[in-house]
Amino acid sequence: MNTFLVSGRCIAAPPPTDWREQLAVMLGEKPRRIGDWAELGLYGALRCMADAGETTLPHDTVVILASEHGPHAATIAALEQMHDDLPMPLTFLQTQPSQLLALLAARMQWQGNASFLAGTELQSMLFLAATQAGSGGLLLGWVDEMDGGLTHWLRLRPCEAKGIDFKPAFAVEIFSPQVSYLNIAPKSLHIARSNQHCIGGRGMER
Amino acid sequence: MTAVHIAGRGLACALGLDVATSLAKLRDGGATAESRLLPGGLGGDFPYYAIPYDLPDWNERARDLVLRVADEAGARPGGRGALFIATSSFDIGAVEPAAARTYAGDYRAFADTVAGWLAWSGPVYSISTACTSSLNALIAAQAVLNSGTVDEALVLGIELENCLTLGGFAALQLLSRTGSKPFGVHRDGLVLGEAVAALRLSTSTSAPWKILGGANVVDGRQSTGASAAAIERMYGQALATTGLAAGEIDLVKVQAAGSPGNDLIEADGLRAAFDRLPPLVSLKGALGHTMGASGAAEVALLTACLEHGAWPRYADAVDETLGVNLATEAPNSVRRLMATVLGFGGSHTTVVLEHA
Numbered sequence: 001m002n003t004f005l006v007s008g009r010c011i012a013a014p015p016p017t018d019w020r021e022q023l024a025v026m027l028g029e030k031p032r033r034i035g036d037w038a039e040l041g042l043y044g045a046l047r048c049m050a051d052a053g054e055t056t057l058p059h060d061t062v063v064i065l066a067s068e069h070g071p072h073a074a075t076i077a078a079l080e081q082m083h084d085d086l087p088m089p090l091t092f093l094q095t096q097p098s099q100l101l102a103l104l105a106a107r108m109q110w111q112g113n114a115s116f117l118a119g120t121e122l123q124s125m126l127f128l129a130a131t132q133a134g135s136g137g138l139l140l141g142w143v144d145e146m147d148g149g150l151t152h153w154l155r156l157r158p159c160e161a162k163g164i165d166f167k168p169a170f171a172v173e174i175f176s177p178q179v180s181y182l183n184i185a186p187k188s189l190h191i192a193r194s195n196q197h198c199i200g201g202r203g204m205e206r
Numbered sequence: 207m208t209a210v211h212i213a214g215r216g217l218a219c220a221l222g223l224d225v226a227t228s229l230a231k232l233r234d235g236g237a238t239a240e241s242r243l244l245p246g247g248l249g250g251d252f253p254y255y256a257i258p259y260d261l262p263d264w265n266e267r268a269r270d271l272v273l274r275v276a277d278e279a280g281a282r283p284g285g286r287g288a289l290f291i292a293t294s295s296f297d298i299g300a301v302e303p304a305a306a307r308t309y310a311g312d313y314r315a316f317a318d319t320v321a322g323w324l325a326w327s328g329p330v331y332s333i334s335t336a337c338t339s340s341l342n343a344l345i346a347a348q349a350v351l352n353s354g355t356v357d358e359a360l361v362l363g364i365e366l367e368n369c370l371t372l373g374g375f376a377a378l379q380l381l382s383r384t385g386s387k388p389f390g391v392h393r394d395g396l397v398l399g400e401a402v403a404a405l406r407l408s409t410s411t412s413a414p415w416k417i418l419g420g421a422n423v424v425d426g427r428q429s430t431g432a433s434a435a436a437i438e439r440m441y442g443q444a445l446a447t448t449g450l451a452a453g454e455i456d457l458v459k460v461q462a463a464g465s466p467g468n469d470l471i472e473a474d475g476l477r478a479a480f481d482r483l484p485p486l487v488s489l490k491g492a493l494g495h496t497m498g499a500s501g502a503a504e505v506a507l508l509t510a511c512l513e514h515g516a517w518p519r520y521a522d523a524v525d526e527t528l529g530v531n532l533a534t535e536a537p538n539s540v541r542r543l544m545a546t547v548l549g550f551g552g553s554h555t556t557v558v559l560e561h562a
Contacts, residue, residue, distance in 0.1 A: 098551030106426030119313030
């Protein structure tokens, strides 16, 4: 599968100043003891899902989360705790980026294929995601807590490429709010704007 | 779907610095765990399976071990296929706690460094799903190979000693102080170990073992433990993906890391997934739990064991209340096997291999 409709997105770099409050509203309570990086990721993922009009994912959706530095602050905190004692258990858990996948799955009451890609080039990540996508499509996230924070998420649904006017693009252009369709090849990316017909995809008339 | 063969394998682990040495050591009774002293009230001495290769500099040691296993697997310098790096701890072992603030935690820099050691020129993916990292790398590599864009991939599982992983597991009170006892009646926790393993995959080179497929099921209800329902689903999905029936599986390499709770859950999941259980084997008593490298390391060792007639011994009797057993010798004929790892982040992963 290599053609996808962008059915939902959260593009936040940096996130809004009240993102923690927004997350608490979406969760129904303040998140506790999961760490800043995971909170930031959860905020973006839930905003993206809400944008897509979904509360959970089809079982064969593939979730891929990426980051350049992961839970960096938690890792340093856990290392510092190791200076003369064991790390705090929750701090150690926060150092594992895959914990965010578990939190997300639990929140959506979903079981499925989810992975964390560390520092992988954007184009390579998109291609790997496309090779693994099933009929439920993809939920892709990029989360980093440094330099003010970043949480980008895209919900991609597979669709037919027929009739869509694709243009070559750099991988980073997928984060443009105008992009509605992606066509992913091994070493190249093509994008298209909205107002195009897409079979099997969710409409973009929001 | 194009056949993806395991065209080469390399392994450095507590048993030895290559597959042949590891097999010989296994036949000889296995490796002896070393001891690691951890600080604090929950600290103390813990057994640990270290690679018998000493170098003071973490990066130099990692480079040497990566180059050794890649060479053993037949990966050529300057590889143009896809490189999959699988780890849960990256280069954290290069940083001492006193210098924690200097830790850059730059995942891409680590991947670039490893690729640089290998003079790799193809695409590089770095997968970190805790203990299931290298099995998920195998599944991802199979997908990329099946796309036809490359005809070779190298999956590198890298998990080297570091105080954070040992300390974190000790803090969570998951470690044994006595030894690794998979499904054992006296099991009291995990014994960690280190490993660097390489699996060279190819669609253009025929080899005895091929990867039929696999499944990864994340279940968030227990972020540090397994779920029997997810295990059942994982096996079901892997069978469905490969078009096999449960009765066509001749052997399952289980996780069975010796955890009192998780071993019980895993046994429940196995019994739910298989009406009639195939023979089971665990390699945790031979290697320790090598975290993100365990999938690649255990596939390398297990396929070699089956080809050369070696088999792990267990330090403890199997707990009969679990309703499962471990094969004490290699089954007569293994055509298809499943290799399973369960990990933090609610990750449950298995791959299906077939012997020609």
